[in-house]
Amino acid sequence: MPEGHILHRLARLHQRRFAGNPVEVRSPQGRFTAAEELDGATFERAEAHGKHLWHFYGGDRVVHVHLGLYGKFTESPVPLERPRGKVRMRLVGPTHGTDLRGPVACELLTLDEVEEVRARLGPDPLRQDADPERAWERISRSRSAVAALLMDQTVLSGVGNAYRAEVLFRHSVPPRLPGRSLSRKQWEAVWGDLVELMSEGVRTGRIDTVRGEHSPEAMGRQPRRDRHGGEVYVYRRGGAACLVCGTPISTAELQGRNLYWCPGCQAD
Structure with a gap:
């Protein structure tokens, strides 16, 4: 989707x-x-x-x-x-x-x-009228996994499987962490990063989430080959080595969608 x-x-x-x-x-x-x-x-x-x-x-x-x-x-x-x-x-x-x-x-x-x-929709990181406080109120009270909450369009609008996997990795958040265990500081970092990453996606039409030091050029590795394009850390990289710590990327199913994370960088 x-x-x-x-x-x-x-x-x-x-x-x-x-x-x-x-x-x-x-x-x-x-x-x-x-x-x-x-x-x-x-x-x-x-x-x-x-x-x-x-x-x-x-x-x-x-x-x-x-x-x-x-x-x-x-x-x-x-x-x-x-x-x-x-x-x-x-x-x-x-x-x-x-x-x-x-x-x-x-x-x-x-x-x-x-x-x-x-x-019925949550705030959209790409809209000027978005109020991230509305999403935080829901997340901070919830026992549900933060990975599930980021995909709930009544909590947050527009975030799909790729952006949720990548933003959680970029901020070292375990995907199954209960929403109410997420700190306010972590939430503000996640929201700000979504605004920046998704705005870049609007500009380029790609989902690129890899920082400069982990780019193919900086690491001397081959660019990612995937029909969705873009350079990512964990999304659809199950079993591959983490670009940061080398741990194999894990996959599982959560609410009918594939979950991707690094057990080393996103340890519970």
Whole structure:
């Protein structure tokens, strides 16, 4: 599932390409029934909150998209080719168009309904209006593992498996540490690091978390080869040697998701 930086990249891209212009809206698949109502309307702005994307059209009309595991936008310059596959929504502006396939959600909401969704979400490290205190209040009272809490979108929005594994490693936090055992100092460091790392992810489209002294160039090692790209410490490196201490990276399952950590650097 795409992590929050990908949705913020999409929001910026769609803002740049469509905002302020009338757009064509179609649903070649036929499942997005609001397309006919929106066709020809002016695309006002795009925003993201966590793993949710919003297209605002004015007149109390907002398209809400959640990509889920398989959703994807495909961007193309105009004129677009005939739709291929099951395109839920096609959006066409003056210079570019985008096809949305396979989302969990693609629906038309009112502004009040958007606020109802947002009220259920935790603070997003990539939003200027984020209040990390809200997340800390939940984490500091919880017996749940901090690794589970960072992935709970009602506690914190936009953090996925990669960022949670990496930020816990970077601050030597054992992933199964109960939230209430996390110190305030540790939380502030984790939050600040998420803001910095995820902002870099918005800029580059990659998840890079390795400090300069552990880069391939500094260590004389081969760059990471992975379809997700980016240099990481523990994510999807199960069994490989830790870049810092050499201990094999451990893996386990936590709430249906793979967990990655270094038993040496993140000892209980």
